[in-house]
Amino acid sequence: xxxxxxxxxxxxxxxxxxxxxxxxxxxxxxxxxxxxxxxxxxxxxxxxxxxxxxxxxxxxxxxxxxxxxxxxxxxxxxxxxxxxxxxxxxxxxxxxxxxxxxxxxxxxxxxxxxxxxxxxxxxxxxxxxxxxxxxxxxxxxxxxxxxxxxxxxxxxxxxxxxxxxxxxxxxxxxxxxxxxxxxxxxxxxxxxxxxxxxxxxxxxxxxxxxxxxxxxxxxxxxxxxxxxxxxxxxxxxxxxxxxxxxxxxxxxxxxxxxxxxxxxxxxxxxxxxxxxxxxxxxxxxxxxxxxxxxxxxxxxxxxxxxxxxxxxxxxxxxxxxxxxxxxxxxxxxxxxxxxxxxxxxxxxxxxxxxxxxxxxxxxxxxxxxxxxxxxxxxxxxxxxxxxxxxxxxxxxxxxxxxxxxxxxxxxxxxxxxxxxxxxxxxxxxxxxxxxxxxxxxxxxxxxxxxxxxxxxxxxxxxxxxxxxxxxxxxxxxxxxxxxxxxxxxxxxxxxxxxxxxxxxxxxxxxxxxxxxxxxxxxxxxxxxxxxxxxxxxxxxxxxxxxxxxxxxxxxxxxxxxxxxxxxxxxxxxxxxxxxxxxxxxxxxxxxxxxxxxx
Amino acid sequence: xxxxxxxxxxxxxxxxxxxxxxxxxxxxxxxxxxxxxxxxxxxxxxxxxxxxxxxxxxxxxxxxxxxxxxxxxxxxxxxxxxxxxxxxxxxxxxxxxxxxxxxxxxxxxxxxxxxx
Numbered sequence: 001x002x003x004x005x006x007x008x009x010x011x012x013x014x015x016x017x018x019x020x021x022x023x024x025x026x027x028x029x030x031x032x033x034x035x036x037x038x039x040x041x042x043x044x045x046x047x048x049x050x051x052x053x054x055x056x057x058x059x060x061x062x063x064x065x066x067x068x069x070x071x072x073x074x075x076x077x078x079x080x081x082x083x084x085x086x087x088x089x090x091x092x093x094x095x096x097x098x099x100x101x102x103x104x105x106x107x108x109x110x111x112x113x114x115x116x117x118x119x120x121x122x123x124x125x126x127x128x129x130x131x132x133x134x135x136x137x138x139x140x141x142x143x144x145x146x147x148x149x150x151x152x153x154x155x156x157x158x159x160x161x162x163x164x165x166x167x168x169x170x171x172x173x174x175x176x177x178x179x180x181x182x183x184x185x186x187x188x189x190x191x192x193x194x195x196x197x198x199x200x201x202x203x204x205x206x207x208x209x210x211x212x213x214x215x216x217x218x219x220x221x222x223x224x225x226x227x228x229x230x231x232x233x234x235x236x237x238x239x240x241x242x243x244x245x246x247x248x249x250x251x252x253x254x255x256x257x258x259x260x261x262x263x264x265x266x267x268x269x270x271x272x273x274x275x276x277x278x279x280x281x282x283x284x285x286x287x288x289x290x291x292x293x294x295x296x297x298x299x300x301x302x303x304x305x306x307x308x309x310x311x312x313x314x315x316x317x318x319x320x321x322x323x324x325x326x327x328x329x330x331x332x333x334x335x336x337x338x339x340x341x342x343x344x345x346x347x348x349x350x351x352x353x354x355x356x357x358x359x360x361x362x363x364x365x366x367x368x369x370x371x372x373x374x375x376x377x378x379x380x381x382x383x384x385x386x387x388x389x390x391x392x393x394x395x396x397x398x399x400x401x402x403x404x405x406x407x408x409x410x411x412x413x414x415x416x417x418x419x420x421x422x423x424x425x426x427x428x429x430x431x432x433x434x435x436x437x438x439x440x441x442x443x444x445x446x447x448x449x450x451x452x453x454x455x456x457x458x459x460x461x462x463x464x465x466x467x468x469x470x471x472x473x474x475x476x477x478x479x480x481x482x483x484x485x486x487x488x489x490x491x492x493x494x495x496x497x498x499x500x501x502x503x504x505x506x507x508x509x510x511x512x513x514x515x516x517x518x519x520x521x522x523x524x525x526x527x528x529x530x531x532x533x534x535x536x537x538x539x540x541x542x543x544x545x546x547x548x549x550x551x552x553x554x555x556x557x558x559x560x561x562x563x564x565x566x567x568x569x570x571x572x573x574x575x576x577x578x579x580x581x582x583x584x585x586x587x588x589x590x591x592x593x594x595x596x597x598x
Numbered sequence: 599x600x601x602x603x604x605x606x607x608x609x610x611x612x613x614x615x616x617x618x619x620x621x622x623x624x625x626x627x628x629x630x631x632x633x634x635x636x637x638x639x640x641x642x643x644x645x646x647x648x649x650x651x652x653x654x655x656x657x658x659x660x661x662x663x664x665x666x667x668x669x670x671x672x673x674x675x676x677x678x679x680x681x682x683x684x685x686x687x688x689x690x691x692x693x694x695x696x697x698x699x700x701x702x703x704x705x706x707x708x709x710x711x712x713x714x
Contacts, residue, residue: 375686
């Protein structure tokens, strides 16, 4: 006996699933843009493919990243994914041994206990049954944790978990039922035929008070139907992440990068989101401002199902905390900017830039303060003082009539207008003949670094001050002032500048660590990227961040971004200073203030 | 009739009773803080774009409110969305959102592009 109608739901689900996945794969690959396809073709036959397979094993099966972040959650995911995977693999090997061929019917492994009823002792029956029962137990423990997480997420160290749509709930429920039903079905068969091990055998004995003869077949049917439902729901639900993450890891290893506009690569990322909801706890909009519908998990879901509202797309600080939290490493901020792309209202170039004048005198450094620094003149005065102290010749590019760097337009999806500004600024920078560009604004810094193709190095002033100190051009006075440092989003997570400002500050006074710093630092709430959020919510975020930063009661809160400074200063219980200001105030051999201000 | 060398000018009166306020109503719905504007002009005074063009947020806002939208989209494209105006605004008006929303309303872009 190796067929029974009860395998039909399982078979139908499997066939449907395979067809749907293949269709989706083909669609995505065809929608990749030319750059991505070229890079992939170049790298497909290299060692990178092996690395990708290694990463798939670690991330898709063992879930190392989730485990590192939250052990219980990592175990839950691993026991379900790796446990089920091993059950399928070991089940297949077991049935191959039993039937003496590797080419046995594919369902025999899945329904092995039902079909292998004859109690003859095939090769290694005891270890196989034991392993299969152990795997089932591990998987069941994962299911228990998953149910616990749904009932109360704090048990697993999660404050707020995803609010799922109906389709996800159906898929979720059918997935949960697969394993208990398998246990009951196998146990009933074990009771009748004696082919069970420590788990199914014991549970079978417990079932013996019930009419097992009548129960066995319905239980196997229910097991098969649950698998069928899960497989049919999978391509449309969150569980599409299982087959998609594998593709994403391959493409990423082969060097595919997200472009300015949506492509097949975006679709792959959208489908890789498992809606685990780890981004919800990371999002300050959630825990500081109580805005709960715009988190990446919902944004990605709405984008995938084509019902994204403008508000959800636009209501985000682009601080990047979710990117750090995402266990599958989705480029959430990049996707948001892609979706914001306003191709239909690109606008023409009406700028005349009459005021932006090229440099005439020779200079080593181009200094670009940025629009935000124009509103914090003390930063500019301090930078001038530092340049003079170090004896550097510089050209202050936007002293009188500067332009915007183009990043704010870009973040809101006005790509063409942003590019116009990029080309004009590039022309101005190159006209100066300088060897380096220094900027005071992290927003501009990221823009110059990533969106311009300048042939000179770009530095943020915090980094540049560190360089001047290394060259012994600046000498700072050490005092016992207590400081904390706030990592601006665009400088820290955006550009990876974490240590340089800290080195500079350590040579001025005592720097105390704060609870959320470096990759985990908080946003000040002033972000230019969000045009929707109201000022009340901004203030809530700001106050929450200030509370964290000033917990140790420091003398000064130091930041490196004029916008952060401006935002924090509106609620100034603690003194707020930019790194340039505190450096300028602690220079040895101070130049007279009047000279530098002039 | 005899040629006088003079003629009657077209009237420049703005009849606010006849103004089309539907677009402004949509703007108020999308960015409620627009109603807080006291037309002080701090935004126009600090504007980065006004260094190079005759762009003025206050003017654009007023024209849009009165329904005088001819050529307004050309004006609005001069804004670089740098955000200085929003920071200096004493009333906390979300100026950048207003500019972007006016652009969208004027170009009748109702649907943003959805995934492929």
